[in-house]
Amino acid sequence: MKPFAYARAVDAAAAVAAVASRPDAAFLAGGTNLVDHMKLGIASPELLVDVSRLPFDRIEQLPGGGVRIGAAVRNSDLAADPFIRARYPVLAQALLAGASGQLRNLATTGGNLLQRTRCVYFQDATTPCNKRRPGAGCSANGGYTRYHAILGASEHCVAVHPSDMAVAMAALDATVVVLGEHGERHIPLADFHRLPGDAPHRDTVLAHGELITAVDLPDLPFAARSAYRKVRDRASYAFALISVAAAVDLDGGVIRDVRVALGGVAHKPWRATRAEAALRGSPATAESFRRAADAELCDARPLPGNAFKVPMTRNTLVAVLAELAAEKPR
Amino acid sequence: MDARIALRVDGVERTLTVDTRTTLLDALRDHLGEMSPKKGCDHGQCGACTVLLDGRRALTCLAFAVAYDGAAITTARGLADGGKLHPVQQAFLDHDALQCGYCTPGQICSAVGMLDELKAGHPSHVTQDLSGAAELTDDEIRERMSGNLCRCGAYVNIVAAIRDAAS
Numbered sequence A: 001m002k003p004f005a006y007a008r009a010v011d012a013a014a015a016v017a018a019v020a021s022r023p024d025a026a027f028l029a030g031g032t033n034l035v036d037h038m039k040l041g042i043a044s045p046e047l048l049v050d051v052s053r054l055p056f057d058r059i060e061q062l063p064g065g066g067v068r069i070g071a072a073v074r075n076s077d078l079a080a081d082p083f084i085r086a087r088y089p090v091l092a093q094a095l096l097a098g099a100s101g102q103l104r105n106l107a108t109t110g111g112n113l114l115q116r117t118r119c120v121y122f123q124d125a126t127t128p129c130n131k132r133r134p135g136a137g138c139s140a141n142g143g144y145t146r147y148h149a150i151l152g153a154s155e156h157c158v159a160v161h162p163s164d165m166a167v168a169m170a171a172l173d174a175t176v177v178v179l180g181e182h183g184e185r186h187i188p189l190a191d192f193h194r195l196p197g198d199a200p201h202r203d204t205v206l207a208h209g210e211l212i213t214a215v216d217l218p219d220l221p222f223a224a225r226s227a228y229r230k231v232r233d234r235a236s237y238a239f240a241l242i243s244v245a246a247a248v249d250l251d252g253g254v255i256r257d258v259r260v261a262l263g264g265v266a267h268k269p270w271r272a273t274r275a276e277a278a279l280r281g282s283p284a285t286a287e288s289f290r291r292a293a294d295a296e297l298c299d300a301r302p303l304p305g306n307a308f309k310v311p312m313t314r315n316t317l318v319a320v321l322a323e324l325a326a327e328k329p330r
Numbered sequence B: 001m002d003a004r005i006a007l008r009v010d011g012v013e014r015t016l017t018v019d020t021r022t023t024l025l026d027a028l029r030d031h032l033g034e035m036s037p038k039k040g041c042d043h044g045q046c047g048a049c050t051v052l053l054d055g056r057r058a059l060t061c062l063a064f065a066v067a068y069d070g071a072a073i074t075t076a077r078g079l080a081d082g083g084k085l086h087p088v089q090q091a092f093l094d095h096d097a098l099q100c101g102y103c104t105p106g107q108i109c110s111a112v113g114m115l116d117e118l119k120a121g122h123p124s125h126v127t128q129d130l131s132g133a134a135e136l137t138d139d140e141i142r143e144r145m146s147g148n149l150c151r152c153g154a155y156v157n158i159v160a161a162i163r164d165a166a167s
Helices: A010-019 A034-040 A077-082 A082-087 A089-096 A101-106 A107-112 A165-171 A273-279 A287-295 A309-326 B024-031 B087-094 B103-119 B140-142 B155-166
Strands: A005-008 A025-028 A047-050 A057-059 A067-070 A175-180 A183-188 A211-217 A226-230 A242-251 A254-263 B002-009 B011-020 B051-054 B055-060 B072-074
Touching: A010 A025, A010 A047, A010 A165, A010 A175, A010 A211, A057 A082, A067 A183, A077 A082, A077 A089, A077 A101, A077 A107, A082 A089, A089 A165, A089 A226, A089 A242, A101 B055, A107 A165, A107 A211, A165 A242, A165 A254, A211 B072, A226 A309, A242 A309, A254 A273, A254 A287, A254 A309, A273 A287, A287 A309, B002 B024, B011 B024, B024 B051, B051 B103, B055 B103, B087 B103, B087 B155, B103 B140, B103 B155, B140 B155
Parallel strands: A005 A047, A025 A047, B002 B072
Antiparallel strands: A057 A067, A067 A211, A175 A183, A175 A211, A226 A242, A242 A254, B002 B011, B051 B055, B051 B072
16 A cells, blocks of 8 residues: 555544545545555545544434435444434435445445445456546456446446435435535435546546535435335345335325435436326326336446346335335324 | 554553554564464455454454554453353353364454344344344345354354353
């Protein structure tokens, strides 16, 4: 590992200034992804600015409804929060489906959003990767693609975003609160992560030095009827093959409103707007659910090693919607 | 680049100088001679390096020591009260919950932290009803301990030991 200097941030503005002024600087929070990348030689910051002790460790209900989740809130604490469990069960379930108890105790909300793909080629510094080195080529194209994208990929990158939490947040219309050198801005979570295009080295729309301070969830009463389903190769402690986050608002037997996002299918948490449009106003029947899934997946472009993901996503989405529709209102 | 830090390890104040690149795991083992946290994968995948960090189970291989200046750490060794083993340690012996023993200190710290989480009302992936408190079923134990791998495959007895220690 390359030597680096370490500084503990005294406040958020100073942290932003410290990182923004040096292209070789990075923020450090829980460290569960960044420290590993530094060991693997795929990240080599020369200055780490530790933001883990900044006062962003609170979960606060907002005056107009909704909730503000501090960027330093640990994944385990967020999943255990009674308000989150009652009002946004999809988020608690997504967090609990990710990583292990020890990791969730370290990992933060902001860091979870910024974790990088687990594409094996990205994590192996000896193989070409456009995400690590733009223009180097993509080893996954023509390689082992079981865990790769079926939607929104490019010839330059077929990696997927690994977060479970972010998929639930995408479904919940979350907003990322970001502090930069020129003040604060709010980014809809659905726009926070990028599709790879010809610049897969950029995972998000953040500029260098911008610091996540919070994630806001809007008031969404019908999210009390929501769920996260993750399909993976082991029953626990594995990244998703695919996942589904959904919330359903029923009026009798008709879907009044709905939120759907997919994980493990794209370079970003995939908000399934086509499925949502197909569902709104439709009867809550298996046929509607299948039609919605097909509307979302008609543009899927599976790779030779992951064609199974298309029916897997379809079947999982149909199953989750059917379960939610059958659930008693809370 | 060097940094001077203080750690409270198993109740004893220790000060040391570490290169900023030093993980908490290497600080404990190589600098302080605390050998009960084990280096398995060194990438956050196996759980052998688990300790209680400020009271909560955490991996030490993915933590830079310099970031934990002032922290209190309990290793598996520190769980024992002099010659008297912690109930989880005793249960691991009673149930033969190990073969080679390399993962055991991490398993034990993880189990102690996990039982505290359960007592605090934390749900898990297999908890059916998020609105209530979870019961410690075998499924709950397996799910909550899934971050600790045992290459010898002593899982059956590990589950039995934790069930026994919790009762």
